[in-house]
Amino acid sequence: MNQPLLVTASQKAGPRLSLAIGAVVVLLLLALPLLSLLPADHALQVSAYTLTLVGKILCYAIVALALDLVWGYAGLLSLGHGLFFALGGYAMGMYLMRQAAGDGLPGFMTFLSWTELPWYWAGTQHFAWALCLVVLAPGLLALVFGFFAFRSRIKGVYFSIMTQALTFAGMLLFFRNETGFGGNNGFTSFRTILGFDIAAQGTRAVLFLLTVGLLLASLYLCWRLTQSKFGRLLTAVRDAENRLMFCGYDPRGFKLLVWVLSAVLCGLAGALYVPQVGIINPSEMSPTNSIEAAVWVALGGRGTLIGPLLGAGLVNGMKSWFTVAFPEFWLFFLGALFILVTLYLPKGVVGLLKKRSQP
Amino acid sequence: MLRLLLTLLLLLPLATQASEGEFFLTAKPAEQARLLEGWAAQPDAARLPLLENLRQGRIAEGDTRKVRLNNRLRSLIDNALASHQLLSDNTDTRLAAAQQLQKSAQPAQMAFLDRRFASEPDAAVHAALGLALANLQLGASEPAVRLAAVRLLGETGDPVARTRLEALLQPGVESDAAVRTAAETSLAQVKRKLMVGELLGQAFSGLSLGSILLLAALGLAITFGLLGVINMAHGEMLMLGAYSTYMVQVLLQRYAPGAIEFYPLIALPVAFAVSAGVGMALERTVIRHLYGRPLETLLATWGISLILIQAIRLLFGAQNVEVSNPAWLSGGIQLLPNLVLPYNRLVIIGFALAVVLLTWLLLNRTRLGLNVRAVTQNRNMAACCGVSTGRVDMLAFGLGSGIAGLGGVALSQVGNVGPDLGQSYIIDSFLVVVLGGVGQLAGSLWAAFGLGIANKLLEPQIGAVLGKILILALIILFIQKRPQGLFALKGRVID
Numbered sequence: 001m002n003q004p005l006l007v008t009a010s011q012k013a014g015p016r017l018s019l020a021i022g023a024v025v026v027l028l029l030l031a032l033p034l035l036s037l038l039p040a041d042h043a044l045q046v047s048a049y050t051l052t053l054v055g056k057i058l059c060y061a062i063v064a065l066a067l068d069l070v071w072g073y074a075g076l077l078s079l080g081h082g083l084f085f086a087l088g089g090y091a092m093g094m095y096l097m098r099q100a101a102g103d104g105l106p107g108f109m110t111f112l113s114w115t116e117l118p119w120y121w122a123g124t125q126h127f128a129w130a131l132c133l134v135v136l137a138p139g140l141l142a143l144v145f146g147f148f149a150f151r152s153r154i155k156g157v158y159f160s161i162m163t164q165a166l167t168f169a170g171m172l173l174f175f176r177n178e179t180g181f182g183g184n185n186g187f188t189s190f191r192t193i194l195g196f197d198i199a200a201q202g203t204r205a206v207l208f209l210l211t212v213g214l215l216l217a218s219l220y221l222c223w224r225l226t227q228s229k230f231g232r233l234l235t236a237v238r239d240a241e242n243r244l245m246f247c248g249y250d251p252r253g254f255k256l257l258v259w260v261l262s263a264v265l266c267g268l269a270g271a272l273y274v275p276q277v278g279i280i281n282p283s284e285m286s287p288t289n290s291i292e293a294a295v296w297v298a299l300g301g302r303g304t305l306i307g308p309l310l311g312a313g314l315v316n317g318m319k320s321w322f323t324v325a326f327p328e329f330w331l332f333f334l335g336a337l338f339i340l341v342t343l344y345l346p347k348g349v350v351g352l353l354k355k356r357s358q359p
Numbered sequence: 360m361l362r363l364l365l366t367l368l369l370l371l372p373l374a375t376q377a378s379e380g381e382f383f384l385t386a387k388p389a390e391q392a393r394l395l396e397g398w399a400a401q402p403d404a405a406r407l408p409l410l411e412n413l414r415q416g417r418i419a420e421g422d423t424r425k426v427r428l429n430n431r432l433r434s435l436i437d438n439a440l441a442s443h444q445l446l447s448d449n450t451d452t453r454l455a456a457a458q459q460l461q462k463s464a465q466p467a468q469m470a471f472l473d474r475r476f477a478s479e480p481d482a483a484v485h486a487a488l489g490l491a492l493a494n495l496q497l498g499a500s501e502p503a504v505r506l507a508a509v510r511l512l513g514e515t516g517d518p519v520a521r522t523r524l525e526a527l528l529q530p531g532v533e534s535d536a537a538v539r540t541a542a543e544t545s546l547a548q549v550k551r552k553l554m555v556g557e558l559l560g561q562a563f564s565g566l567s568l569g570s571i572l573l574l575a576a577l578g579l580a581i582t583f584g585l586l587g588v589i590n591m592a593h594g595e596m597l598m599l600g601a602y603s604t605y606m607v608q609v610l611l612q613r614y615a616p617g618a619i620e621f622y623p624l625i626a627l628p629v630a631f632a633v634s635a636g637v638g639m640a641l642e643r644t645v646i647r648h649l650y651g652r653p654l655e656t657l658l659a660t661w662g663i664s665l666i667l668i669q670a671i672r673l674l675f676g677a678q679n680v681e682v683s684n685p686a687w688l689s690g691g692i693q694l695l696p697n698l699v700l701p702y703n704r705l706v707i708i709g710f711a712l713a714v715v716l717l718t719w720l721l722l723n724r725t726r727l728g729l730n731v732r733a734v735t736q737n738r739n740m741a742a743c744c745g746v747s748t749g750r751v752d753m754l755a756f757g758l759g760s761g762i763a764g765l766g767g768v769a770l771s772q773v774g775n776v777g778p779d780l781g782q783s784y785i786i787d788s789f790l791v792v793v794l795g796g797v798g799q800l801a802g803s804l805w806a807a808f809g810l811g812i813a814n815k816l817l818e819p820q821i822g823a824v825l826g827k828i829l830i831l832a833l834i835i836l837f838i839q840k841r842p843q844g845l846f847a848l849k850g851r852v853i854d
Contacts, residue, residue, distance in 0.1 A: 160589070287786070332670075338665070341658075343649070
């Protein structure tokens with residue numbers, strides 16, 4: 001019943017309409033960075049602030065998609081995806097810090113009067129190794145954690161709690177100055193990326209385009225995955241894991257694969273987030289952030305591919321408006337959103353739209 | 360004649376006291392210092408009132424003439440007073456005096472201290488005097504006296520003795536080889552004693568943390584076992600309990616200052632009622648509609664917790680509010696020189712155990728408990744037998760939240776009370792529930808104390824953060840062995 005939205009929506013609303021809407025959105029997103037390159041007094045010029053904001057939301061949308069892959073399809077609610085996101089961000093941040101520091105040590109290390117780089121910083125001055133780290137750090141952590149968690153068949157709320165404790169532990173670890181990641185302040189004041197000025201409009205536009213590209217690529221990947229036999233198996237894991245085992249499948253491998261894939265997607269999103277926003281600190285790992293990602297997915301509609309993107313856009317759009325207009329009431333609103341969505345919109349906005357389109 | 364003599368003899372001390380006071384008042388500062396040193400070396404019980412008055416800056420009660428004192432004279436007066444107080448019959452006074460003398464004793468007092476040390480009946484005062492004496496003797500010129508002092512220091516388990524011995528072992532301080540060796544053995548001895556105290560202290564703070572975790576996790580274990588939902592707003596029930604305590608304290612201060620000493624006791628039923636009421640209201644309005652969808656309940660309760668935190672923040676401000684210990688909860692028992700057990704923590708450990716006992720009685724000896732257990736084991740069958748499951752759900756949820764409210768009262772006595780109070784305990788109490796197994800009081804008990812003690816024992820070795828991470832890793836590994844927690848119900852239920 002929870003078929004991917006692309007299929008059902010195209011059946012209901014006709015393939016042309018949904019394709020047309022999708023194409024318009026993609027074109028708009030592609031046009032945004034080009035418009036930002038216009039001179040400042042031009043009527044259609046898009047400010048750097050807007051571009052950064054939309055780029056940030058697109059990164060969050062990738063996280064939402066990754067979370068939906070494990071929650072909506074495989075039934076594993078992770079409350080620790082912020083950790084993978086931040087790990088990817090930190091891996092990219094290490095490269096950016098080395099770029100900013102030149103041959104010397106990054107600023108926070110000289111402040112702690114360290115004389116040499118810790119071993120895990122080795123090679124981070126090379127962009128290629130940093131990219132490897134972006135994939136490896138969240139991927140390996142997810143692999144180890146997932147291996148043990150799925151081996152002992154931790155699932156449901158137990159799994160959620162363990163992931164939450166994991167990201168909490170990560171946050172505590174990165175808050176320490178001795179860990180070697182800038183402690184409380186994290187990484188900031190980046191200068192260049194691959195020799196290009198990070199604040200320049202051209203660099204920003206390219207980073208934005210890369211984010212759109214990653215989003216489309218992961219959307220395509222998830223679509224192919226969920227359409228395949230693998231996707232059917234994931235849904236089976238979600239709905240009746242024991243029956244799947246009685247049928248002769250071993251669900252551990254499937255779960256582990258989708259879990260690691262989701263973590264890596266988060267890491268990539270984090271790596272694109274950091275150069276655009278210009279800061280990464282341990283509060284990205286706080287359990288609050290990770291659980292907020294769950295409400296993006298829930299609001300948009302889990303078990304669909306468009307839903308999480310819609311949810312991430314809606315919640316973050318509202319957040320940036322609310323925190324300026326009524327800063328005291330944002331938490332009330334967010335809390336109410338959590339409650340109302342779970343009570344009245346179990347299938348999210350997408351489910352609502354689907355119901356509307358049915359007679 | 361004889362009677363006259365006796366009267367004179369009785370009056371003599373008074374007379375000497377009065378004249379000593381007059382003399383002191385008129386003497387020059389250097390003279391006054393010499394006088395005080397003399398008095399300190401040869402105390403006389405009759406001189407005690409004079410010294411006490413001198414500390415107040417006068418020579419007798421009601422005497423308006425001011426005694427001019429400088430800091431040196433003040434410390435000399437303190438020292439002489441301590442010397443005189445050693446003659447007191449009160450053990451506490453003697454102990455305080457001996458501790459004062461450890462810091463301020465002068466070589467001239469050595470003979471007097473030696474006499475008191477030999478005749479002191481109380482063990483604690485004896486030890487304190489020994490330390491004071493040894494401190495003095497370390498400065499003596501004869502190696503034999505220093506040797507005795509070093510040995511004496513080795514027998515105490517006081518942190519002061521360690522610093523003294525370490526200072527003595529600095530190169531170039533002590534010339535005599537025998538004294539040096541003796542100092543080394545004594546130092547090792549003192550360190551061993553101190554370590555025992557430290558370990559006991561860590562175990563005690565572990566027990567204390569465990570009792571708080573227990574109060575936080577007990578209600579969680581009940582609701583999770585019964586409803587299969589994790590209540591993310593459970594930490595906020597702790598916070599509501601703590602804020603109820605604060606409100607009770609403020610209201611009592613304003614309307615019934617006489618009863619302020621017992622405000623934590625009055626706060627207990629209030630906090631229970633507030634938290635239980637909020638909990639039951641939440642169960643009826645939100646959670647009831649989400650049974651069978653545990654992951655979504657988790658999200659909804661998280662939303663509730665956000666709203667509660669923000670509401671408290673708007674009502675009371677984002678800063679911590681001040682909740683003070685009443686007099687009977689401050690202070691502590693000094694077991695070893697470096698081990699103090701604070702009363703508030705002792706009371707909380709006892710309180711937590713009492714709450715567990717009451718909960719056990721409630722679950723195992725009452726009709727409500729019977730119903731709760733029936734619904735936990737098999738909801739449909741219980742409903743068939745006429746148990747009103749909806750009502751049981753509501754009451755059990757109220758019970759769980761109310762216990763958290765009681766935990767909040769306890770927390771307010773040892774920690775800060777602020778809007779984020781619950782957040783810092785919620786993850787730990789989840790871990791307790793995961794480790795202890797669902798709906799098991801014994802499991803929660805062992806898991807809470809185990810986690811608390813493990814946390815506090817690991818903290819000084821590898822730091823608080825790494826300790827937490829290590830414990831998380833251990834829990835993950837532990838769950839490999841026993842996926843359903845320490846004390847799982849045995850059953851064949853499978854979905």
